[in-house]
Amino acid sequence: xxxxxxxxxxxxxxxxxxxxxPYCTLQLAxxxxxxxRIETKTRPCxxxxxxxWPDGQFVGLNRSGYFNQYNxxxxxxxxxxxxxxxxxxxxxxxxxxxILINNFAAGIIEKMGFGYEEAKKxxxxxxxxxxxGYGDTGPWQDYVAYGPAQVPLSGLSSLTGYKDFxxxxxxxxxxxxxxxxHGAFALLxxxxxxxxxxxxQYIDMSQWECAMDLLAEGILEYTMNGREPVRNGNRDPQMxxxxxxxxxxxxxxxxxxxxxxxxxxxxxxxxxxxxxxxAMGQPELANDPRFQTLAARKQNEDQLEAIVQKWTSARxxxxxxxxxxxxxxxxxxxxxxxxxxxxxxxxxRNFWVxxxxxxxxxxxHAGIPWxxxxxPTEVRAAAPTLGQHTDEVLTSILGYSADDVxxxxxxxxxx
Amino acid sequence: MPGALSDVKILxxxxxxxxxxxxxxMADMGAEVIKVERxxxxxxxxxxxxxxxxxxxxxxxxxxxxxxxxxxxxxxDIATAEGLEILDKLIAGTxxxxxxxxxxxxxxxxxxxxxLKRINPKxxxxxxxxxxxxxxxxxxxxxxxTIWSAGGVCVLNGGGPEYADLPPLKxxxxxxxxxxxxxxxxxxxxxxxxxLRDGDGQHLDCAMQEAIAxxxxxxxxxxxxxxxxxxxxxxxxxxPVETFMxxxxxxxxxxxEEHQWQNFVHVMGDPEWxxxxxxxxxxxxxxxxxxxxxxxxxxxxxxxxxxxxxxxxARRVPFAPVSTMGTLLDNEHLKARGFFVEIAQPVAGTxxxxxxxxxxxKTPWGIRMPAPTLGQHNQDIYAGRLGMTAARLAELQRKGxx
Numbered sequence: 001x002x003x004x005x006x007x008x009x010x011x012x013x014x015x016x017x018x019x020x021x022p023y024c025t026l027q028l029a030x031x032x033x034x035x036x037r038i039e040t041k042t043r044p045c046x047x048x049x050x051x052x053w054p055d056g057q058f059v060g061l062n063r064s065g066y067f068n069q070y071n072x073x074x075x076x077x078x079x080x081x082x083x084x085x086x087x088x089x090x091x092x093x094x095x096x097x098x099i100l101i102n103n104f105a106a107g108i109i110e111k112m113g114f115g116y117e118e119a120k121k122x123x124x125x126x127x128x129x130x131x132x133g134y135g136d137t138g139p140w141q142d143y144v145a146y147g148p149a150q151v152p153l154s155g156l157s158s159l160t161g162y163k164d165f166x167x168x169x170x171x172x173x174x175x176x177x178x179x180x181x182h183g184a185f186a187l188l189x190x191x192x193x194x195x196x197x198x199x200x201q202y203i204d205m206s207q208w209e210c211a212m213d214l215l216a217e218g219i220l221e222y223t224m225n226g227r228e229p230v231r232n233g234n235r236d237p238q239m240x241x242x243x244x245x246x247x248x249x250x251x252x253x254x255x256x257x258x259x260x261x262x263x264x265x266x267x268x269x270x271x272x273x274x275x276x277x278x279a280m281g282q283p284e285l286a287n288d289p290r291f292q293t294l295a296a297r298k299q300n301e302d303q304l305e306a307i308v309q310k311w312t313s314a315r316x317x318x319x320x321x322x323x324x325x326x327x328x329x330x331x332x333x334x335x336x337x338x339x340x341x342x343x344x345x346x347x348x349r350n351f352w353v354x355x356x357x358x359x360x361x362x363x364x365h366a367g368i369p370w371x372x373x374x375x376p377t378e379v380r381a382a383a384p385t386l387g388q389h390t391d392e393v394l395t396s397i398l399g400y401s402a403d404d405v406x407x408x409x410x411x412x413x414x415x
Numbered sequence: 416m417p418g419a420l421s422d423v424k425i426l427x428x429x430x431x432x433x434x435x436x437x438x439x440x441m442a443d444m445g446a447e448v449i450k451v452e453r454x455x456x457x458x459x460x461x462x463x464x465x466x467x468x469x470x471x472x473x474x475x476x477x478x479x480x481x482x483x484x485x486x487x488x489x490x491x492d493i494a495t496a497e498g499l500e501i502l503d504k505l506i507a508g509t510x511x512x513x514x515x516x517x518x519x520x521x522x523x524x525x526x527x528x529x530x531l532k533r534i535n536p537k538x539x540x541x542x543x544x545x546x547x548x549x550x551x552x553x554x555x556x557x558x559x560x561t562i563w564s565a566g567g568v569c570v571l572n573g574g575g576p577e578y579a580d581l582p583p584l585k586x587x588x589x590x591x592x593x594x595x596x597x598x599x600x601x602x603x604x605x606x607x608x609x610x611l612r613d614g615d616g617q618h619l620d621c622a623m624q625e626a627i628a629x630x631x632x633x634x635x636x637x638x639x640x641x642x643x644x645x646x647x648x649x650x651x652x653x654x655p656v657e658t659f660m661x662x663x664x665x666x667x668x669x670x671x672e673e674h675q676w677q678n679f680v681h682v683m684g685d686p687e688w689x690x691x692x693x694x695x696x697x698x699x700x701x702x703x704x705x706x707x708x709x710x711x712x713x714x715x716x717x718x719x720x721x722x723x724x725x726x727x728x729a730r731r732v733p734f735a736p737v738s739t740m741g742t743l744l745d746n747e748h749l750k751a752r753g754f755f756v757e758i759a760q761p762v763a764g765t766x767x768x769x770x771x772x773x774x775x776x777k778t779p780w781g782i783r784m785p786a787p788t789l790g791q792h793n794q795d796i797y798a799g800r801l802g803m804t805a806a807r808l809a810e811l812q813r814k815g816x817x
Contacts, residue, residue, distance in 0.1 A: 006605035065636025140748035153735035159587035170573025177630035188604035201777035221741030222479030332561035364639035369625035374617025
């Protein structure tokens with residue numbers, strides 16, 4: 001018999017916003033926790049105000065695809081903290097929560113009156129985490145961190161780039177989701193510890209430090225050999241070919257721009273190179289002295305890539321994959337969002353989630369990247385509209401009566 | 416104080432990054448991890464480096480040494496009948512099996528949850544695979560780059576007018592492996608927590624493609640919401656959000672809110688050009704980037720990275736240094752927080768490694784021992800735990816099973 005999801009009965013008081021924090025609490029919601037986002041109308045989550053919108057323009061706080069992706073399965077409680085009653089509601093919620101989480105700039109959560117010392121008084125065994133850019137200690141602790149800037153700060157940018165060109169980005173605010181998912185791991189570890197001992201705790205997270213796990217190879221190059229790694233595009237020191245190769249463009253233009261399409265192809269050893277040469281209809285290349293060994297392929301990599309490129313450039317992404325995967329060559333589409341939306345694997349595995357949302361209807365959203373055989377997990381609902389669960393949280397969790405709620409609303413304490 | 420996971424026993428059948436990273440995260444929090452490697456060859460990460468003095472050696476690979484701290488190491492050929500029998504004994508005594516053996520290989524050796532749960536009904540089996548255990552790509556060949564691309568991230572990087580003819584750019588390192596690993600560690604911890612409640616094990620199917628497709632910022636939703644393809648090509652809508660060369664390195668300029676730009680202009684000494692109408696809001700600065708860029712290049716080229724960074728941060732503008740490995744190791748903030756840790760390993764020597772990704776108040780992160788040499792704990796595990804005789808061990812060694 002299918003059981004409850006792992007975190008059934010675990011309540012999360014969620015003060016996070018933008019991306020890192022919401023990505024953290026999304027993992028907890030995926031695992032079945034009741035995540036209650038505290039929101040305000042005066043400072044609504046940044047992502048509620050960012051595109052994409054179904055109308056192509058900003059016409060309301062509940063219509064952003066960005067917000068609606070990372071807040072699936074959560075509840076929204078809208079408060080106005082100018083009123084002391086709102087603070088009292090938040091305190092009551094903390095006293096009934098297992099986890100308290102925020103990603104405000106340093107000192108803000110304390111100023112609001114919900115720092116760890118206060119929270120512990122409200123709930124003896126609370127587990128609290130602050131997902132900050134720089135961490136809670138150290139000379140740069142008060143510095144401001146924005147998603148895009150954390151990638152270069154981490155060190156990933158100086159390692160990423162085309163040969164002989166300046167450092168490049170990761171293409172997205174990579175340190176944010178990375179911090180979020182590491183934060184979720186830490187919270188689960190702390191929950192496990194609490195289940196064994198009854199003891200809560202505080203967790204200090206620096207998004208910067210979390211991101212440095214991802215570049216251990218670069219750091220060790222420096223600590224072992226005193227040398228900065230050289231940026232080398234998509235190439236790999238031990239595999240060739242190893243890169244992205246151009247195929248036929250999408251047939252239609254988008255906003256007057258041609259959108260190019262690519263595939264990734266990797267040959268991990270000589271045998272795989274032989275399979276690729278055969279599949280390209282050029283079996284003689286397998287034993288060509290220019291390409292026969294890894295050392296030779298690395299030496300003649302420009303020529304090697306030109307040959308593969310010439311072959312792919314006359315084909316569609318779909319054709320290249322249909323030829324190379326049966327030949328057991330590592331190939332994948334350089335998938336854009338359009339390609340992903342109909343990707344055969346993600347579709348067949350029911351990765352995509354379509355939950356009804358009162359303002360945007362059923363939209364395609366990314367779901368949960370794991371399946372659990374014993375305690376199935378699922379996205380339970382679309383992202384909440386702002387304040388959608390205010391009444392429910394106040395009455396069913398915090399014990400307010402319908403009359404109490406009405407007078408709190410009249411007072412302006414509820415947003 | 417013992418780590419939070421000190422009562423958890425993990426068996427790892429891991430290669431390269433994904434499974435080893437997942438079990439490292441748990442090992443560093445106190446779990447006991449037995450890492451099983453192929454006799455004679457070992458984990459493929461042993462060939463990846465970096466190597467001290469560029470001298471390739473299976474015990475000196477930086478990637479291997481980093482990913483396998485706090486683990487016990489044994490060798491075992493699970494593709495032999497005797498090897499599989501020994502594996503079953505190890506599985507009987509473990510809480511969690513974490514592996515990233517690909518599905519065709521799982522089929523070949525008979526590594527199925529159906530079979531393993533009969534040996535150990537409380538077993539949590541975490542299968543980390545490129546494409547998942549079912550679905551049409553199940554048996555597809557994959558490497559880190561092809562998964563990163565097929566998950567939808569690679570297409571976003573590179574581009575912009577200067578790089579329009581160059582291919583989509585991979586991010587440094589083995590990022591599919593790291594993301595597959597951390598997302599699987601989250602699922603595994605969920606299953607461990609559920610087991611405290613229910614007492615039962617289960618099987619987790621963790622797909623690396625999905626772990627990447629789950630974190631595409633807002634880009635994926637441009638298709639279902641607006642029927643727009645998100646591309647690396649074209650101009651950025653807002654500026655400045657870009658890397659510039661200073662006197663002593665690169666710095667990343669980041670003005671997203673209007674007050675951040677105003678504060679930066681003030682730090683620059685309120686130059687006259689900054690008052691021009693073509694630069695008077697973030698969208699205008701994006702449209703007129705060709706005119707703005709040289710002005711900023713000129714200014715930044717006369718600053719030091721840390722000088723400019725600290726000056727703007729004092730006004731709450733979120734610039735960042737483009738850290739190099741050298742500046743990270745020498746960084747005053749990371750030093751004050753004690754981030755890097757020194758680890759001594761008998762063959763590779765002593766080096767600094769990235770340390771705790773998070774700091775816990777009650778349950779410490781810590782390095783108890785360095786990564787194991789190939790088969791280092793064969794004796795401890797096979798003789799000490801499974802009770803094999805010396806003669807049996809010698810026989811298995813002769814046959815190449817261990």
